[in-house]
Each structure stands twice: as structure tokens, then as C-alpha cells.
Amino acid sequence: MSALLEVRGLRKAYGDRLVLDSVDLDVHAHDVVCLIGSSGSGKSTLLRCLDLLEDVDDGTITLGGVEISDPLVDPREVRKRVGMVFQAYNLFPHLSVLDNCTLAPRRVHGDSKAAAEERALGLLDQFGLAEHARKHPDRLSGGQQQRVALVRALCTGPDLLLLDEITAALDPELVGEVLTIVRDLAAAGTTMVLATHEMAFARDVATKVCFLHQGRILEQGPPDQLFTDPREDRTRQFLARVLPA
Amino acid sequence: MLLALGVAITSSPGWPNVKELFFSWEHAKGVFPDVLDGFWLNVRLFLICEVVILVLGLLVALARVARSPWLAPVRVLAVVYTDLLRGIPTLLLVLMLGFGMPALGLQGVPISGTFWAGVALVLSYSAYVAEVFRAGIDSVHPSQVASAQALGLSRPQALRFVVVPQAVRRVVPPLLNDFVSLQKDTALVSAVAVFDAVFAARDYAAYNFNYTPYVVVAAFFVVLTVPLARFTDWLQRRWLARERAGQL
Ligand SMILES: Nc1ncnc2c1ncn2[C@@H]1O[C@H](COP(=O)(O)OP(=O)(O)OP(=O)(O)O)[C@@H](O)[C@H]1O
Numbered sequence: 001m002s003a004l005l006e007v008r009g010l011r012k013a014y015g016d017r018l019v020l021d022s023v024d025l026d027v028h029a030h031d032v033v034c035l036i037g038s039s040g041s042g043k044s045t046l047l048r049c050l051d052l053l054e055d056v057d058d059g060t061i062t063l064g065g066v067e068i069s070d071p072l073v074d075p076r077e078v079r080k081r082v083g084m085v086f087q088a089y090n091l092f093p094h095l096s097v098l099d100n101c102t103l104a105p106r107r108v109h110g111d112s113k114a115a116a117e118e119r120a121l122g123l124l125d126q127f128g129l130a131e132h133a134r135k136h137p138d139r140l141s142g143g144q145q146q147r148v149a150l151v152r153a154l155c156t157g158p159d160l161l162l163l164d165e166i167t168a169a170l171d172p173e174l175v176g177e178v179l180t181i182v183r184d185l186a187a188a189g190t191t192m193v194l195a196t197h198e199m200a201f202a203r204d205v206a207t208k209v210c211f212l213h214q215g216r217i218l219e220q221g222p223p224d225q226l227f228t229d230p231r232e233d234r235t236r237q238f239l240a241r242v243l244p245a
Numbered sequence: 246m247l248l249a250l251g252v253a254i255t256s257s258p259g260w261p262n263v264k265e266l267f268f269s270w271e272h273a274k275g276v277f278p279d280v281l282d283g284f285w286l287n288v289r290l291f292l293i294c295e296v297v298i299l300v301l302g303l304l305v306a307l308a309r310v311a312r313s314p315w316l317a318p319v320r321v322l323a324v325v326y327t328d329l330l331r332g333i334p335t336l337l338l339v340l341m342l343g344f345g346m347p348a349l350g351l352q353g354v355p356i357s358g359t360f361w362a363g364v365a366l367v368l369s370y371s372a373y374v375a376e377v378f379r380a381g382i383d384s385v386h387p388s389q390v391a392s393a394q395a396l397g398l399s400r401p402q403a404l405r406f407v408v409v410p411q412a413v414r415r416v417v418p419p420l421l422n423d424f425v426s427l428q429k430d431t432a433l434v435s436a437v438a439v440f441d442a443v444f445a446a447r448d449y450a451a452y453n454f455n456y457t458p459y460v461v462v463a464a465f466f467v468v469l470t471v472p473l474a475r476f477t478d479w480l481q482r483r484w485l486a487r488e489r490a491g492q493l
């Protein structure tokens with residue numbers, strides 16, 4: 001079976017600083033790929049490259065058999081199929097929760113207002129946010145805001161979801177409610193690539209874990225293997241630092 | 246303090262003279278109907294110019310933040326426009342357009358001094374307002390654009406639905422401040438013999454050798470501008486309170 005997303009030899013530099021180097025990655029439908037690695041290893045940059053929010057310097061990214069790293073490809077066509085959620089939620093503060101969720105379906109996908117709202121309300125309800133639909137984001141807790149951001153990304157029915165440390169800005173007691181949703185999505189077969197510092201969670205939901213070190217995927221494999229018996233010394237050292245003894 | 250100042254002024258040797266020249270009840274009553282008539286022109290001028298200024302100012306600001314390569318000439322034009330028109334004193338613009346344009350005698354070009362004085366106000370103020378809008382647009386965090394783009398919105402769509410609505414909200418207080426100033430500057434049209442409140446007052450003053458009409462016009466402007474200034478203050482405080490509400 002060919003992969004939904006194929007990354008080959010991806011290279012990205014900011015000026016002289018090489019941030020991603022020869023990154024190869026396959027993501028199949030229903031995969032949950034977790035990117036782990038220390039701060040500055042390039043996890044966010046990789047996710048941003050996959051969403052074409054950054055220009056890549058070399059290498060190819062193929063989504064559903066189409067090379068999207070080709071400069072002639074319209075990034076908007078790609079983003080119609082890929083959802084992204086950021087660490088800082090980035091909800092639109094001037095729009096209600098519902099309007100946040102229906103903006104892209106209506107303006108990008110051309111859905112009618114009624115259809116977009118019906119779908120958004122359904123998803124908000126599913127994630128326990130129905131009562132907040134008419135509120136503005138600043139009335140919500142961080143955990144609720146991040147769940148809204150997830151719903152907003154899901155409203156367009158993306159083939160692939162990119163999540164960048166979506167619990168990193170949350171108070172510890174709010175992390176659970178967001179991770180539960182991601183776990184549910186994983187169980188429902190949603191294809192995801194996520195950067196995370198939550199090792200227990202990665203171990204739990206990932207079908208594949210990638211360890212990034214200085215812009216390279218140093219090691220990738222199923223969580224059981226990578227967390228218990230890593231091949232690389234670097235991986236072992238990193239895990240020794242972040243995993244409770 | 247104020248009382249002492251008042252006493253000092255009214256007990257000065259020239260006070261009876263000044264009182265008769267500037268604060269004559271007779272002349273105030275005499276000029277009132279003319280000033281009222283003229284002031285209606287100031288108010289209309291303000292209301293019409295305000296709308297055009299808002300639209301033009303926003304368009305110039307959008308031209309300045311445009312990214313597409315083929316809009317580069319428009320961007321340069323917008324920069325020149327704001328620099329040039331903020332540099333020229335508004336009074337000079339009023340004089341040049343108010344006297345110059347009708348004098349051209351061109352077919353189809355309006356010859357009304359009022360019209361061109363209004364155009365001068367629009368040009369001058371839209372350059373300021375464009376800068377206010379641009380500051381507002383720049384103050385919206387880039388992550389807002391990034392998440393709009395991640396949702397598939399084009400850059401114009403991101404501006405239209407995400408950036409501009411937030412920017413406009415933020416710049417309402419400084420904009421209202423500019424409009425308080427515009428209300429007063431409608432008086433500049435009197436420089437090109439437009440029969441506004443100030444011109445009416447000057448006419449009366451010159452005829453009767455009395456300056457009371459100026460005080461009357463000043464009172465008219467105060468009555469018009471103070472409510473807007475109060476409203477601006479109130480709005481600013483309310484929004485500040487709301488913005489801080491979540492951060493404590
Ligand atoms: N816009 C930029 N300009 C220059 N350098 C950048 C830029 N964005 C990121 N970098 C650099 O690229 C490197 C990788 O950053 P990235 O944000 O991808 O790391 P990360 O793995 O997501 O880290 P974290 O866990 O802290 O989020 C860092 O060294 C960072 O300083």
C-alpha cells in the first residue's frame with residue numbers, strides 16, 4: 001500500500017542554520033506518527049513544511065501521490081486536505097466559537113452556512129463544547145480553547161491532521177481533556193502527525209515514533225521498540241532525560 | 246487657580262474693552278443665525294468627509310501591506326501618498342485645491358470651492374487614517390495569519406476575515422481622536438471663501454468691528470467635539486478593561 005504522505009530527503013535551512021536535514025518519512029492512512037526530540041530539534045519546522053507554511057530547500061513531499069513540494073502546486077489546495085493545530089491555539093478572538101469553526105468550510109470549501117454550522121455543531125457536541133458554541137474564545141479555558149482549535153481543524157474533514165505540541169501551553173490539569181480527544185481521534189482512524197513532549201501519551205497512541213535530533217530523524221519505529229529498546233545512543237540519552245526513572 | 250486667573254483677567258485695565266470686543270451679548274445674538282447656518286455646512290462636510298476618509302484610508306493601508314509582487318507599484322504609490330500628504334499642511338492643501346482646481350476651468354471638473362476644500366480634507370486626513378489602520382493591521386499577531394492560511398484561506402481572505410476586523414477594533418479610539426481633529430479642521434474651508442461658520446463669523450466681525458462671533462463659533466465647535474471626545478475616552482477605557490479582564 002502506498003503511503004498517504006511521503007517525505008524524501010527534506011532539507012530546510014534558515015540562513016546558514018540547517019534546521020532539517022535529509023528527512024525521510026512515510027505516513028500511511030490511519031497512522032499516528034509522533035515526533036519526539038529535544039527543543040530546537042526541528043519538530044515544529046517539519047510540521048510547518050508539511051503544511052507548506054515554510055518553503056523547503058530540497059527534497060520532496062508527496063501527498064496522496066501528488067508532489068506538493070512542487071512550487072507550482074497551490075498551497076491552498078493542499079491545506080484543504082490537511083488540518084493543523086498550533087501550540088498557542090490561535091483561535092480568532094473576534095469570532096464566536098461557531099464562527100471560528102465555520103470560517104474555512106464556508107469561505108474555502110464553499111459550504112452553505114447551514115451545512116457548515118450543522119457539521120460544526122455536531123463536532124462541538126461530540127467534544128463536549130456544544131454549550132460554548134456562541135461564546136467568544138476568550139471566555140473559555142485553555143483546554144476548551146485547544147479543543148475548539150481541534151474541532152476547527154476537523155470541520156473541513158481533512159485527510160491528515162498535524163498537531164504541534166498542542167498541550168504544551170496548557171495547565172497540567174487541562175492536558176488530559178485534550179489528549180483524550182486526540183486518543184479518540186486516533187481510535188477512530190484519523191491520520192495524524194504530532195509533535196509532543198508527552199512521552200506516555202506518544203507511547204500509548206502512536207503507531208510510529210520518530211526521534212528528531214538536530215534536524216534529522218535519527219531513529220523511527222513502533223513505540224514499543226523505540227521506547228524500550230532504542231538502537232541509537234542519542235535516543236537512549238534523550239529518553240533517559242525525559243522519562244521518569 | 247482658575248478663580249485667581251479669572252479675577253486677574255477681569256480686573257486687568259483692558260478688561261472692559263476686551264469684554265465689549267469679544268463678549269458682547271448684542272453681537273452674539275446678532276451673529277447667531279448666520280453662524281448656525283454656516284455651522285450646518287461644517288457638520289455636513291465633516292459627516293461626508295469622514296466616510297470617504299475611512300474608505301480611502303483603509304484602501305491605502307491595505308495597499309501598503311499587500312504582498313503580491315504585481316502589486317508592488319501600488320505599494321510604492323501608497324507610500325508616496327501617505328508621506329506627501331502628511332507632509333503638506335492641511336491649510337495649504339485647502340488653499341491650493343480650493344482656489345486652484347476651479348481656476349483650471351476644465352470641462353467636467355466641479356468648480357465649487359466647497360467641494361475642493363472637502364477633497365483637500367479627505368486627502369490630508371486619509372493619509373493619517375491610513376497610517377492608523379496600518380498600525381492596527383501590523384499589531385495583529387502573525388500567528389493569526391498563519392492559522393488562517395493553515396485553514397486554506399488565501400492572503401486576501403485572511404486579511405478580510407481575520408486581520409482587518411481585529412485591526413479595526415483596535416484602532417477605533419485613535420480614529421475617533423482623528424475625527425475630533427477633523428471636526429475642528431472643517432473650519433479651514435473658510436480660507437477659500439466657503440460660507441461656513443467661521444467665514445460667517447469673520448464676515449460679521451469685519452463689518453461690525455467686533456470679535457464676539459469668533460467666541461460664538463468656538464462654542465459651537467466645543468459643543469460638537471466634546472461629546473465625541475468623551476465617547477472616545479469612554480470606549481477606550483471600556484476596551485482596556487475588557488482586554489485586561491482575562492489577564493488577572
Ligand atoms: N523563523 C525562523 N528563523 C530562524 N530560525 C528558526 C526559525 N524558526 C525556527 N528556527 C530554528 O530552527 C530550529 C528548530 O526549531 P523548531 O521550532 O522546529 O524546533 P522544535 O523541535 O519544534 O522545538 P520545541 O520543542 O522547542 O518546539 C531551532 O533552532 C530554531 O531556533
Ligand SMILES: [Mg+2]
Pocket residue numbers: 043044045164165195
Ligand atoms: Mg516546536
